[in-house]
Amino acid sequence: MSTTYLLRGVRPLGGDPADLLLQDGAIRRIEDTIDTDGLPEGTVVIEADGLVALPGLVDLHTHLREPGREDTETIASGTRAAAAGGFTAVHAMANTTPVADTAGVVEQVWRLGRDAGWVDVHPVGAVSVGLAGEQLAELGAMAHSAARVRVFSDDGKCVWDPVLMRRALEYVKAFDGVVAQHAQEPRLTEGAQMNEGVVSAEVGLQGWPAVAEEAIIARDVLLAEHVGSRLHVCHLSTAGSVELVRWAKGRGIDVTAEVTPHHLILTDELARGYDPRFKVNPPLRTQADVDAVREGLADGTIDIVATDHAPHAREDKDCEWAAAAFGMTGLETALSVVQQTMVDTGRMTWADVARVMSTNPARIGRIDTGEHAQGRPLEVGEPANLVLVDPAAVRTVDGAQQQTASVNTPFAGHELPGRVVATFLRGRATVLDGAPVETVGAAR
Numbered sequence: 058m059s060t061t062y063l064l065r066g067v068r069p070l071g072g073d074p075a076d077l078l079l080q081d082g083a084i085r086r087i088e089d090t091i092d093t094d095g096l097p098e099g100t101v102v103i104e105a106d107g108l109v110a111l112p113g114l115v116d117l118h119t120h121l122r123e124p125g126r127e128d129t130e131t132i133a134s135g136t137r138a139a140a141a142g143g144f145t146a147v148h149a150m151a152n153t154t155p156v157a158d159t160a161g162v163v164e165q166v167w168r169l170g171r172d173a174g175w176v177d178v179h180p181v182g183a184v185s186v187g188l189a190g191e192q193l194a195e196l197g198a199m200a201h202s203a204a205r206v207r208v209f210s211d212d213g214k215c216v217w218d219p220v221l222m223r224r225a226l227e228y229v230k231a232f233d234g235v236v237a238q239h240a241q242e243p244r245l246t247e248g249a250q251m252n253e254g255v256v257s258a259e260v261g262l263q264g265w266p267a268v269a270e271e272a273i274i275a276r277d278v279l280l281a282e283h284v285g286s287r288l289h290v291c292h293l294s295t296a297g298s299v300e301l302v303r304w305a306k307g308r309g310i311d312v313t314a315e316v317t318p319h320h321l322i323l324t325d326e327l328a329r330g331y332d333p334r335f336k337v338n339p340p341l342r343t344q345a346d347v348d349a350v351r352e353g354l355a356d357g358t359i360d361i362v363a364t365d366h367a368p369h370a371r372e373d374k375d376c377e378w379a380a381a382a383f384g385m386t387g388l389e390t391a392l393s394v395v396q397q398t399m400v401d402t403g404r405m406t407w408a409d410v411a412r413v414m415s416t417n418p419a420r421i422g423r424i425d426t427g428e429h430a431q432g433r434p435l436e437v438g439e440p441a442n443l444v445l446v447d448p449a450a451v452r453t454v455d456g457a458q459q460q461t462a463s464v465n466t467p468f469a470g471h472e473l474p475g476r477v478v479a480t481f482l483r484g485r486a487t488v489l490d491g492a493p494v495e496t497v498g499a500a501r
């Protein structure tokens with residue numbers, strides 16, 4: 058029998074306090090006060106005064122590195138980090154070794170995720186065989202596998218060939234899939250190391266122009282319109298990209314877009330210290346771009362925040378900038394960065410955070426229905442996927458103390474607001490008192 062939890066005085070979506078009863082995997086009661094009389098023996102009462110309850114967070118863009126780079130992250134360590142960050146579902150990117158471009162690989166990732174038990178793992182399927190950008194991968198077989206893939210991406214590489222991109226967009230319509238594009242014109246970014254601008258000129262690193270991202274987004278929204286398909290733009294990072302997505306949506310094109318926490322707060326000024334922790338793809342941009350993506354997220358042009366959690370080995374980051382790998386971790390800091398940049402600044406409410414970090418990503422990934430539905434409202438009868446966050450807490454980020462197996466967080470030493478106190482996956486606690494519940498994997 059599963060544990061019954063009574064959450065006392067919690068604030069659903071930051072609203073008025075209420076008592077919530079989680080029982081047999083679902084939210085059973087939401088009332089001003091729930092009396093403990095008559096509750097099953099062994100009911101665990103959590104005094105949640107001042108805590109905000111959100112639907113379990115859903116990440117549309119996580120790199121779990123398994124299979125192939127288990128030295129940097131495994132499905133178990135990455136999903137444990139996700140639970141610690143308040144997530145109940147993640148989409149695992151396809152740029153593994155081997156690439157997740159067959160039904161066999163996506164089913165393996167899905168099974169390992171299920172066995173680990175921390176969050177629901179939804180594998181992303183590659184668009185092209187081996188991410189090589191030449192031949193379409195077996196999208197249908199992945200969609201109809203046990204992993205039920207709906208999101209397809211060559212992330213890390215751009216689907217550059219417009220004919221291949223067109224075919225992928227056409228193909229995924231058959232199973233209501235979406236192509237998630239890493240928008241990067243490869244010829245315009247050969248050898249690029251950081252954002253092209255004043256800072257790149259001053260520090261002498263090769264620049265990566267905004268137009269390299271924007272040109273692909275412009276092309277792809279027109280392709281999506283032409284074939285009547287769904288497009289998702291990964292980790293959008295420039296003011297011009299926000300404008301393009303705004304224009305496309307105004308025209309009725311079925312496009313969605315994501316921004317990462319780091320692009321909401323960090324700028325290319327950080328490259329001045331040549332610390333490769335700040336080397337990422339797409340690169341950190343200017344303050345004007347940061348302002349534009351914040352505005353785009355607040356006004357709904359950008360649909361979601363996705364972490365692009367990209368763990369890397371020490372040797373791939375403890376080296377000179379030009380030799381270092383692109384990417385930074387993010388699962389355990391995402392909610393805090395969104396709180397700091399969007400909630401504490403008055404741009405968004407907690408209900409808006411639920412929308413951009415749970416409801417919308419679940420809908421884009423088509424995981425918002427069925428037995429394992431995610432991103433559902435906090436209502437009686439819905440699955441008990443929840444995160445409890447203490448918005449008044451302040452913590453100093455320490456890479457070594459995180460659950461991820463890698464330490465390439467850009468926020469080491471930063472004070473960030475907010476702390477995940479508890480996470481529930483279908484009524485089962487994965488995190489309690491701010492710490493992962495050790496019996497999670499074993500309980501299955």
Ligand SMILES: NC(=O)N[C@@H](CC(=O)O)C(=O)O
Nearest residue numbers: 120212213337338367383384
């Ligand atoms: N974001 C990154 O800088 N790196 C990602 C790939 C990607 O998201 O493009 C990775 O896999 O390391």
Ligand SMILES: [Zn+2]
Nearest residue numbers: 212213239291
């Ligand atoms: Zn990418």
Ligand SMILES: [Zn+2]
Nearest residue numbers: 150212213365
């Ligand atoms: Zn990525």
